[in-house]
Amino acid sequence: MALEIHLATSRVQKDLVSNEDPKHIVTPGEVITADSGFMRGHGTYMEDDKLYASVAGCVERVNKLICVKPVKSRYNGEVGDVVIGRILQVGQRRWKVDIHSRQDAILMLSAVNLPGGELRRRSEEDERMMRDYLAEGDIISAEVQAIFSDGALSLHTRSLKYGKLSQGTLVHVAPSLVKRRKTHFHNLPCGASIILGNNGYVWICPTVNEDTDHTGGFIENTEPVSLADREVVARLHNCVIALAQHRMMLYDTSILYTFEASLKYQVSSA
Amino acid sequence: MAGMELLSDEGFRIDGRRPNELRRIQCRMGVFAQADGSAYIEHGNTKVLAAVYGPHDIQGSKGRAAVHDIAFINCQYSMATFSTGERKQRPRGDRKSQEMTHHLKQTFDGAILTHLYPHSQIDIYVEVLQSDGGNYCASVNAATLALIDAGIPMKDYVCACSASFIDETPLMDINYTEESSATPQLIVSILPKSEHLVFVEMNSRLHEDQLSRVLDIAVKGCSDIYHILDRAVKEHLMEASIPLSSDT
Incomplete structure (x- = not known):
């Protein structure tokens, strides 16, 4: 395998002064504008009628609102986002879920579809059975239902496409790399399904049959996955990592093209 | 230190610098993939790694002591056992490290916009790999870069x-020789x-x-360091954001 190695000294230094970048890059403490007619957005703060940046990134302006978007940050939730999370704790009528946000998200018992139909009363029995539905370490897909006043997120899985995920791999990427699309669930033609969580968690698993397998995940499929399927999943896993390393946006087409480009490389046993 | 001249008649210091010169500073951001933000800095022979995790949910018993409407900043300063001339027995937890941890926490409490993250915690881990004086300074500068890399809002x-x-x-x-005389x-x-x-902080008498x-020369040194760090951050931003812009 051919590798290209550069010495640190031979790296091309991009000249900061001559580069006519249309993007306005700021660093913390830099004055964005001294004009008081603007509104303060994320990543900025106001002092003495001047607007300062509080993070390093590029300035985004929407009419009178000025925001600074950092290159890398934790996930900032929005209502309606699809997220992948891992159960951390089972508590009083709620689960705590890690979604790479600044606080653990909460999944209420009343916000999940329990096995046995929609119109079912939640009894004390359910509260006692919570750990049987979702235990610590389980991975779920969910949707953001609400944002609490302190910024914590509340999730729900009240649709058959959400719920517990059984067999597959989880990849972590920066949340900013996941492109916002109409749908984040994709059945790729290469024989695998991918869920691109807005929080930067990507789930890759062998294709699920939409009609029979969307059970909210309470029936766990533990049948062995064939070698061919595992190879496809592993290849997609590497494709996602490669895209993230080069800071390319993740969505179905970009992943599929990367997958196709990678097909000329064989799986090595080493 | 008899016979050793810290400042020669020609006005040069023991390592060949003039009185108003910094040591060479080199830095890199984003050295760890796992941490939210990380940085490595060298002030001459002093080498420091910093990693920042968070903001995340408050973990462990520290949460009970924390004020709930602002983020809690958790620092840990440690010196690698091989960082000093004589091998260190305890890399962290001794009096000196504890004091340094406390100083770092105080410093960053004043700079991070903690009120934006209630019920959260920000971890700053600093490790001195090689110590040649100015450990606090290198730690602060490394932690600043790591915090910027993590996208945590700061005043400056x-x-x-x-x-x-x-x-x-x-x-x-x-440097260490000048510090220890x-x-x-x-x-x-x-x-x-x-x-x-x-x-x-002031040690010994003046x-x-x-x-x-x-004080003036120390502040001058800080602003010189600022220009070096700012340039490094801007270069890092350019590298990180150019491919992104071509795609979106």
Whole structure:
């Protein structure tokens, strides 16, 4: 395998002064504008009628609102986002879920579809059975239902496409790399399904049959996955990592093209 | 230290610098993939790694002590066992490290916009890999870069620099030899844009009349460091955001 190695000294230094970048890059403490007619957005703060940046990134302006978007940050939730999370704790009528946000998200018992139909009363029995539905370490897909006043997120899985995920791999990427699309669930033609969580968690698993397998995940499929399927999943896993390393946006087409480009490389046993 | 001249008659210091010169600073951001933000910095022979995790949910018993409407900043300063001339027995947890941890926490409490993250915690881990004086300064500068890399909102950079006073001359950014001889030592960290002092520490004795001169050179050192760090951050941003822009 051919590798290209550069010495640190031979790296091309991009000249900061001559580069006519249309993007306005700021660093913390830099004055964005001294004009008081603007509104303060994320990543900025106001002092003495001047607007300062509080993070390093590029300035985004929407009419009178000025925001600074950092290159890398934790996930900032929005209502309606699809997220992948891992159960951390089972508590009083709620689960705590890690979604790479600044606080653990909460999944209420009343916000999940329990096995046995929609119109079912939640009894004390359910509260006692919570750990049987979702235990610590389980991975779920969910949707953001609400944002609490302190910024914590509340999730729900009240649709058959959400719920517990059984067999597959989880990849972590920066949340900013996941492109916002109409749908984040994709059945790729290469024989695998991918869920691109807005929080930067990507789930890759062998294709699920939409009609029979969307059970909210309470029936766990533990049948062995064939070698061919595992190879496809592993290849997609590497494709996602490669895209993230080069800071390319993740969505179905970009992943599929990367997958196709990678097909000329064989799986090595080493 | 008899016979050793900290400042020669020609006005050069023991490592060949002039009194108002910094050591060479080299830095890199984003050295760890796992941490939210990380940085590595060298001040001459002092080498420091910093990693930042968070903001995340409050973990462990520290949460009980924390105030709930602002983020809790958790620092840990440690020195690698191989970092000093004599091998260290305890990399962390000794009095000196505990004090340094406390100083770092105080410094960053003043600079991070903690009120944006209630019920959260930000971890700053600093590890000195090689110690040649100015450990606090290098730690602060490394942690600043790591916090910027993590995208954590701050009022400004925090830049730290030390200074001393030998033979009627104020010295900028002192190394281990100068630090360990019986000379006064002033450590300062500032927010360079506003020149607000966030942390000042004075070791040994210095005449009151000289204080302002020594303070001035330390602040000058901080603002020099700021320009180096700012350039490094901008270069890092360019590298990270160019491919992104071509795609969106």
